[in-house]
Amino acid sequence: MSVPRSNRPSFGALIYFTLAFALGIYFTFAAVQGDYGLFRRVEIAAEAEALRVDLEALSAEVERMDNLTRRLSDTYLDLDLLDEQARNVLGLLRADEIVIR
Numbered sequence: 653m654s655v656p657r658s659n660r661p662s663f664g665a666l667i668y669f670t671l672a673f674a675l676g677i678y679f680t681f682a683a684v685q686g687d688y689g690l691f692r693r694v695e696i697a698a699e700a701e702a703l704r705v706d707l708e709a710l711s712a713e714v715e716r717m718d719n720l721t722r723r724l725s726d727t728y729l730d731l732d733l734l735d736e737q738a739r740n741v742l743g744l745l746r747a748d749e750i751v752i753r
Contacts, residue, residue, distance in 0.1 A: 724737070
């Protein structure tokens, strides 16, 4: 005599596939939203681009300041720049100028 088998899968197989499915969902979620996931990678790329733009702006500012510093140095004196700085910073005027406010 044989015992009739049902067409249902066994309880152990159900647990195995449920666990495998849960692990698959977990690893998929971690790959998309985890610390090293796709969304974080996009954030890092956007932040790197913003920092690259800031670096270019700061490099241009440093270049401008280097140029002004060189033009006011002892070895190379730009009289027009010196006159402009004296007017802006110290408020100096020449004797033949008239100030209109």
